[in-house]
Amino acid sequence: MQSANIPSKQVKAIRKQYNLTQIELSKKSGVGLRFVRELEQGKQTLRVDKVNQILNQFGSEVGVVQINIT
Template sequence: MTPKDIGIAIRDMRKRQGLRQDQLAGAAGVGLRFLIELEAGKDTAQLGKTLAVLNALGCEITLTGPEDGES
């Protein structure tokens, strides 16, 4: 997964929930500029703020190691 993939997923989830960028930014406690850059796939987006956005969307993150993946 790339930063661009994450940005696209966040944008799609935001739109499915009927939220504008400014509404999601406010709910997540991040700046509008940050959210715009995150949705654009900026690879230097801060992890903590990214997690705040995902949390505001009601998303969960699951990490899997190589031993958990498909062979």
């Protein structure tokens, strides 16, 4: 994920909007606390399936986006 900082900011903002701690989100989504922290800190390499486990809690997921190649 080359632009991991964008999803990380979104996940953190959504988590706070739902008044969840990182620990609560970790337990609710079934991923480790360390992964949640790394995601929110913008780690450049992340497992997409785990990112989706977290995003699914908020009705979203990571997917393929068409881009223009010139």
